[in-house]
Amino acid sequence: MSINPVKRTRQAYDIASSFVASFHPTSLRPMLRANYARELTSWTFMPIMLTGINAGAMGVILKKTFTDMPGTTDSGLALAVGTVGAATAIGNLTSTIWGSVSTGRNKVNLIVLLMIACSLCVGAMALVPASNTGAWMMAALVLIGWIFWSGVITTRASVWRANYPGSDRTSIAGRLASVQAVISAISVFVVAKLLDGFSTEDTWGTRLLDSAEIEFIEAETIEQQGFRVIFPVLAIFGLLGASVYARVRLRGQSRLARVERSTKGDSRSIFEPLRVFSVLHQDRNYRNYIICQFIFGAGNLLMMPVLALILISRFDASYLESLLVTAIIPPILMPLAIPMWAKLLSGMHVISYRAIHSWIFVVAGLCFLTGSVLTEYWIIVLGSAVLGIGWAGGVLAWNLGHQHFAKPEQDTEYMSVHVVLTGVRGAFAPYLGVALYEMLKPSGQESWVFGVAALLSSVGALGFLILLHSQKDLIRTWNAAHSEASGSE
Template identity: 35%
Template sequence: MTTKYSVRKQFHRELTSWSLLAFALAALEGGVAGVLVNHFFSAVVDEFWLNQAVALVAGAPAIANLSSPFWARMEQGRNKVLMVSVLSILCSVSILFFVLSPTGRTGLFLAVLGSLVGRICWTGVLTVRSTLWRANYPRYIRAKITASLALPMSLIMALTGLAIGWISQHSLTGIRWFYLVLSILGISGAFIYRSLQIRGAENLAHDEINIKKSEGGFSWHTLITILRKDKAYRGYMRTMFIFGSGNLMFMAPLILILNHQLLIPQWQQVLITSSVPLAALPLTIKLWAKSLNKLHIIQYRAIHSWSFVLAIGIYTLASILNAPWLLWPASFTFGTAVAGAVLGWNLGHHDFTTAERASQYMAVHVTLTGVRGLIMPIIGVNLYHLLNNISVDYGRYMLILPLLLSFSGALAFVRMARKN
């Protein structure tokens, strides 16, 4: 049985660890990495390839989810705390790829590689952490715990992103040293995480090993089997794919629109794409947590999804109307939407499965997110490139497509909630 003391003790260990890791994660945020790549390499590589690089680093958080089946298979029956710690160290070290790389095409390649490697390691952390949270925290407080951990992380990442934007605009040497400090802080958090304990660890490992022996561990075949057998989860994943495609498509072309169409200064681009949304997250995440504690994930998504539609809608108006002032309320609204998404992302799949299969269901979710994360940002920047080549003014209309996708997904969630 979980006591209040044990929950509190585990929570404070996690709080310290994730807060320190947040410093390194800020450098891997899609908005931050995308803006910096667009700034540092615009004069040394062709515009087409620069746009593809921006799409990859902006989409790296989602693209990396393609590695989830591998991590889900690796973690079964293993020491999960140690695995999270090692992956967090690798994630923190990966940000050095960006600042230690030379200028030119080689540097661009290393910057993209560092973003992808870091995010792949972080995907492993998320996949394993899902099982840890399921084991250590009861259902009725899980959303509250997640919100309480996300709050300081978001504030740290917002302020760190702001510092990255300002320093990078003024000093290349300064940003190199700053990234080194961020890496050290992240590594410190990873080592602190090793003191965490898992409730019922032996029974959990035993159950996972039995499943692995009988079913062969998680794989693409397991993913397909889960979707085929679990009709409810299949419907949830189908709607998430439509809805999430819009959310993942808009950020990379938005960075290009901010730079080329709206002529926003670089440090403000970081604020708009990363710092302001992250700063807005703590203001609403506990409200979303109260909602999720009371609702099934499908009912929750039927409400929460409209916050993304509103945010992308305001971004679209800012672009079409050439109204930079709209970017700030759009970014704040986007942050409130991300606050709810953090909870749904980490906890939603638990409404469909049991503890020993939690990591498998999480792996299904994040893998499908990786598929759309690989495709949608590339589609977004190339559609922007195509429209811009037809007419300089046409590129600003590109955000209409992700808006329509998110709107369609939100409507689908409403229909699902009514049926259920």
């Protein structure tokens, strides 16, 4: 028996309406609504600015924009793309500094200042020269922008923990991540379309730049310089997002500051890298989790700059075709997959969660390997979709996983350890990927870099499975405490 088309349309509308309504502040308890509404509005603006430091997007933009510019070489640009790919994680190396800086201070004000600084980095990219020096200046601004954004990420964890109870925190983090993912994908799509428009002679974009007669834009490269118009606009959206976030209020700010100061004692020096090792030495369970996370994450970080290079060199992809794979499809799929992952994570320890979730990245790496070897763009797109599903689960575990080990007053410190070690692997994994790419490229075997990435992810995933069986007591204790806490809220 067929379903009435009108009824089918109505059902689809109801599902869509219910999904959208779940993001509205009224879907939460009254005490949570005001801060959530402000954060939601801020995270509607910020992802637009973050396009300017998005590693997946900026690797492609840098490579295509500066190819054949004065003084540039393929190997030099590949290294610059590797730097962009590593920028996120290298910036995270400053997490311990930001953790110390935020101790005992107004965290919301600090976040706002860091948002403004990051936005200014994005705006400054419009001024880099059209040369090899300009390519490296752009890569450096992406890196500096991520140093500031690392402070936002590190400090934000404490704001979330103070403002949102555990029973709501995962759901709220998922909602904000979903909004950020969708806006990010839309922003990258618009930027890609604009850059493709600028990249063709006699379009409105090139005519606009030509008529502006900007002194440092040379006529022979004018079709590669649309970023000079686009990036200042991205920066303005970042400043708007920062102004909205300034209205967020941190519950118990004074009490939290006192507790942080009393528990930190004399270890508040912002130049104390040994703090990372002391936390890992004291908490064996967290140390084992971080080791597996380190190996598993290296595979993911290794893939992205190589993907940008192969899309351009092997597929001759346009801005849109390249960014569709690296920075549009993955985030657009995240909101669809986040509810599934959020439900899974809310009911289990992060070790149990990672033992399931981490295999998604193995599949993504194998898709990229197969698509690149066969030169089949659709398989690359499939790998991008799988990667998006993996990112959806990863963003939750990345932001909240450390809280399964840390006490409330240790939240920032544990998050700092987690973030800084992400930076350590990010300091070498993208460069390793680019080095393998350059080494294998002369023989036409550069696609097998994705095989190395899949292997690393597999080793990390197996490590989580081993932890799942070796740390049963820890997981059982956490599950009991979590059930009791959820029942009392």
